[in-house]
Amino acid sequence: MILLDRVTKKYGKKGLALDRVSLHIAPKEFVLIVGSSGAGKSTLLKLLTREEKPTSGKIVVGGVDYDRLKDREVPLLRRKIGTIFQDFKLLPNRTVFENIAFALEIVGMTNKEIQFTVPKVIDLVGLNGKEHNFPKELSGGEQQRVAIARAVVRQPKILIADEPTGNLDPKHAWDVVSVLEKINQHGTTVLMTTHNQEIVNKLQRRVITIDGGKVSQDVAGRKS
Amino acid sequence: MQGSSFRRKLVNIRRVFISGAHSFIRNAWLSTAATVVMSITLFSILLTIFASMTSTNTIKSFEDKIDVSIFFKADVSKSQIDKLSTALRNNPELGVKEVTYISEEDAKASFEAQNKDDIKTLQAIAQTDYLPASIRVKTLETSKLQEVVKVTRQEKYKAIVDKDSYKDDAKRTAVNRLGSIAKFLRNAGLIASVIFGAISILVILNTIRMTIFNRKDEIEIMQLIGASKWYIRGPFLVEAGIYGLIAGVFAVSVFYLLVLAQAPKLSEFVEEVQPTVHDFKSMIFILVPATIVVGIIIGSFSSYLAIRKHLKIKVTK
Numbered sequence A: 001m002i003l004l005d006r007v008t009k010k011y012g013k014k015g016l017a018l019d020r021v022s023l024h025i026a027p028k029e030f031v032l033i034v035g036s037s038g039a040g041k042s043t044l045l046k047l048l049t050r051e052e053k054p055t056s057g058k059i060v061v062g063g064v065d066y067d068r069l070k071d072r073e074v075p076l077l078r079r080k081i082g083t084i085f086q087d088f089k090l091l092p093n094r095t096v097f098e099n100i101a102f103a104l105e106i107v108g109m110t111n112k113e114i115q116f117t118v119p120k121v122i123d124l125v126g127l128n129g130k131e132h133n134f135p136k137e138l139s140g141g142e143q144q145r146v147a148i149a150r151a152v153v154r155q156p157k158i159l160i161a162d163e164p165t166g167n168l169d170p171k172h173a174w175d176v177v178s179v180l181e182k183i184n185q186h187g188t189t190v191l192m193t194t195h196n197q198e199i200v201n202k203l204q205r206r207v208i209t210i211d212g213g214k215v216s217q218d219v220a221g222r223k224s
Numbered sequence B: 001m002q003g004s005s006f007r008r009k010l011v012n013i014r015r016v017f018i019s020g021a022h023s024f025i026r027n028a029w030l031s032t033a034a035t036v037v038m039s040i041t042l043f044s045i046l047l048t049i050f051a052s053m054t055s056t057n058t059i060k061s062f063e064d065k066i067d068v069s070i071f072f073k074a075d076v077s078k079s080q081i082d083k084l085s086t087a088l089r090n091n092p093e094l095g096v097k098e099v100t101y102i103s104e105e106d107a108k109a110s111f112e113a114q115n116k117d118d119i120k121t122l123q124a125i126a127q128t129d130y131l132p133a134s135i136r137v138k139t140l141e142t143s144k145l146q147e148v149v150k151v152t153r154q155e156k157y158k159a160i161v162d163k164d165s166y167k168d169d170a171k172r173t174a175v176n177r178l179g180s181i182a183k184f185l186r187n188a189g190l191i192a193s194v195i196f197g198a199i200s201i202l203v204i205l206n207t208i209r210m211t212i213f214n215r216k217d218e219i220e221i222m223q224l225i226g227a228s229k230w231y232i233r234g235p236f237l238v239e240a241g242i243y244g245l246i247a248g249v250f251a252v253s254v255f256y257l258l259v260l261a262q263a264p265k266l267s268e269f270v271e272e273v274q275p276t277v278h279d280f281k282s283m284i285f286i287l288v289p290a291t292i293v294v295g296i297i298i299g300s301f302s303s304y305l306a307i308r309k310h311l312k313i314k315v316t317k
Helices: A041-048 A071-080 A096-105 A111-124 A140-152 A170-185 A197-203 B002-026 B028-064 B078-090 B104-114 B119-127 B142-152 B169-214 B216-225 B229-269 B273-282 B284-311
Strands: A002-011 A015-025 A030-034 A056-061 A081-084 A158-162 A189-194 A206-211 A214-219 B068-072 B096-102 B134-139 B161-164
Touching: A002 A041, A015 A041, A015 A206, A015 A214, A030 A041, A030 A170, A030 A197, A041 A056, A041 A158, A041 A189, A071 A081, A071 B216, A081 A140, A096 A111, A096 A140, A096 B216, A111 A140, A140 A158, A140 A170, A158 A170, A170 A189, A170 A197, B002 B028, B002 B229, B028 B169, B028 B229, B028 B273, B028 B284, B068 B078, B068 B142, B078 B096, B078 B134, B078 B142, B096 B104, B134 B142, B142 B161, B142 B169, B169 B216, B169 B229, B169 B284, B216 B229, B216 B284, B229 B273, B229 B284, B273 B284
Parallel strands: A030 A189, A030 A206, A081 A158, A158 A189
Antiparallel strands: A002 A015, A002 A056, A206 A214, B068 B134, B068 B161, B096 B134
16 A cells, blocks of 8 residues: 655755655554654655655555656645644634535535535544634644544545644543544554554554664554 | 536536635635725726826827918918818828818907907907918827928919918927927826836735735645645635725726716816716726726736745655
């Protein structure tokens, strides 16, 4: 599902963010990426969503070879991948319902389909009653759940989550992780970065540790 | 399948319009600021057109007053004068606009009317045998008056033409100067209108650029989720079109109310405001929709230009 072959990412001459990283993630896997701040976790995810290009190496996601990907094809790629951003990236002038619906609108779903699908996802992330609120009217945890709902509403084959529990208290962090597990059970490959050791221990999934831009450990989990 | 694709396109177009309208309402402050700036600018453009038309009318009426009179000898018949008039009219190089015949009687009556309060002059004129018959010639271009007198001063007309008003050097200089001032004013007015129009469009472009810059994060988010360029751009174009629509209605309404209300006062200073006001009144059914359409086009086009930069897929190498 995801293949990285000797991927290097440099920022300028000195900033080496990733150093010849090679990875293979199978379909339906739930993989945790851990590492200290600045280790290169977010860079890795940005390469997968094509926010950034590698300095060298090969990336193939869902059968798409990024070397052959044209700029005009980037939106189509991003529609296939659900992304949860560390800073939520919600549209400030749209309500909860509209933010989630936007992900469906851009793929051309009808209003009827949207009206049917969005409430189900809102229910899944536990945001019933908040449909008509704007992001600024929500707490950090609620905003994070809207971001999750938007990422999963298209039922993507791959879900990339950058520190989805970073801004949450332990209870809400677990709620979010439970949602991601549920999505994984439905067949979505989940790739999640985290700092939270408790989550890593409890989830018992494959853990890839990145240190200084390199993969220092790749441990299979009991549940994988 | 094709029908379904067409239906999806229609759904998308509808969404783009609704989304643009929502953004307009939800970004109330930005929308108000942009609309006000556009209104002022469109109003200024209308005012420039009005001023330019007034100055053109002023120059025209100014030029209308510039003519040359050809005076005939006492025993010249009407048919001889008509012959010369026809020759002038038919000469394409002169560009004669109007030839008015003034008979001896008309000249005397006109002179008496002009000097009705001046008894001494009236007594003097009563003793005079005659006032000469004349023709007053107006040309399309004042510079051509010189060519007219060149014709009337030809040898073959010496028997009938006594003199012309062009003989006066001072007047000739004045006529030539008036002609060149009129030409300069017309060109300067045109250049000023073009420069002002360009500045107005730049002001609108910059205002919309600022509103879009304020929302560049939204554009980035839409791109990251996978929205196509047109799906992102569309609502911004609609929103800027709404600024233009409202600004157009506002500017043209205020302009007409102001022009109609203030025209009588203005005409006390500049007589030629009245014909311009008349022109504007007669053009109301063209000018109102034209201003609104221009507002929508300038708004949407500015938005199209401003958003282009933010729509480039930013992939850091």
